[in-house]
Amino acid sequence: MKTLLLKLEPLIWFMFGQGIMIGTMLLTGWILVLGILMPLGIVDPMNLNYVRAQQLFTTSLLGIPIAQLLLAALLVLPLWKGAHHVRSLLIDFGGGERDGIVGTVLYLIAIVGSVMGIGAVAGI
Amino acid sequence: MSTTEKTIVISRFDPDQDEAPRKQEYKVPCDPSWKVLDAVNFIKDELDSTVSHRWSCRMAVCGSCGMMVNGEPKLTCKTALDEYGDRVEIEPLANFPVVRDLVVELDGFMHKFESVKPWIKRVKERAEDMENFNEKGTYSQSAEELGQFKQFSMCINCMLCYSACPVVANEPEFLGPAAIALGHRYNLDTRDEGTEERHEIFRGEGTVFSCSYANECSEVCPKGVDPAAAVNQAKFGAVIDWAKGLVLPRAPHAAD
Numbered sequence: 001m002k003t004l005l006l007k008l009e010p011l012i013w014f015m016f017g018q019g020i021m022i023g024t025m026l027l028t029g030w031i032l033v034l035g036i037l038m039p040l041g042i043v044d045p046m047n048l049n050y051v052r053a054q055q056l057f058t059t060s061l062l063g064i065p066i067a068q069l070l071l072a073a074l075l076v077l078p079l080w081k082g083a084h085h086v087r088s089l090l091i092d093f094g095g096g097e098r099d100g101i102v103g104t105v106l107y108l109i110a111i112v113g114s115v116m117g118i119g120a121v122a123g124i
Numbered sequence: 125m126s127t128t129e130k131t132i133v134i135s136r137f138d139p140d141q142d143e144a145p146r147k148q149e150y151k152v153p154c155d156p157s158w159k160v161l162d163a164v165n166f167i168k169d170e171l172d173s174t175v176s177h178r179w180s181c182r183m184a185v186c187g188s189c190g191m192m193v194n195g196e197p198k199l200t201c202k203t204a205l206d207e208y209g210d211r212v213e214i215e216p217l218a219n220f221p222v223v224r225d226l227v228v229e230l231d232g233f234m235h236k237f238e239s240v241k242p243w244i245k246r247v248k249e250r251a252e253d254m255e256n257f258n259e260k261g262t263y264s265q266s267a268e269e270l271g272q273f274k275q276f277s278m279c280i281n282c283m284l285c286y287s288a289c290p291v292v293a294n295e296p297e298f299l300g301p302a303a304i305a306l307g308h309r310y311n312l313d314t315r316d317e318g319t320e321e322r323h324e325i326f327r328g329e330g331t332v333f334s335c336s337y338a339n340e341c342s343e344v345c346p347k348g349v350d351p352a353a354a355v356n357q358a359k360f361g362a363v364i365d366w367a368k369g370l371v372l373p374r375a376p377h378a379a380d
Contacts, residue, residue: 006328009362010363010366013359013363014363088336088337089336091291091294091295091334091336
């Protein structure tokens, strides 16, 4: 299993890197909107209500492939970022010898999440 | 100038007598201008000649005097003693086997260092390759091309980055920051043609992808080298080659 992980390492690392970029941008925006703008009353909390969010995804993004692609990237890449970061963290805390199994479990979670994310976006 | 008395605690280890390192305290009258190395040299010269440590140039060029100072890897000739309080603990560099007192074993590091082939490799020897030389008989390189790798060639092999690296601590066989930075330096050098030969050393088990992005190597480097950047650039190179391997499966060194 370790050999397979080693072979896939460039791909995993690339998705991890893109996940960091997207995750960092998203998280910054998230903190800005939820942590600062909403409490200050600059953004109306009703903008984020369920009906409006669902309408945005089902009506506005329908049939726009680039929007769907971006949405899929937003859902999928941070999962790989998370899985890879947790794996690295566990290695740093001395879990090197269990890396094969730990890596496999984490990436399987990311794969399942990715399939669900892509499926959800494709089904919009 | 008036001196201040500091307690310098040195980690002592004599493989013939000790099973584990022990601490020994020395009261040292320290001059405010002293570096940490000056205090260790004072102990060696005036208080206890049995203390063993490595040092040479005293100007942050030779890379010999790396030690753990209060738990952090430091080049002791470059670290002001004044930065610390009345009690300073000095230990040998972490993540290396200790030979004696503050002296660590270099063989493992030297082997890793050599394995990245840190020299310019040409496909043809100089005598057979005159058409690539300019009229002065040298390879031309622009300032921009030099700038690509210059910072990575500033490494003085002080090994602080190996002491700081959590991956080296867990996987002693990990190639490590300085060796990767140096190999990468030659990969970036326009005069070098050894990149593909270095790939197998760079991309196998315990190499660039073992790095877990702690970035400690770049934090502790006393020469401003950024080994973490070299590691990540090397990873990106592997990604490009991996992608090329998908598009052009017969390309040399495509995804194996």
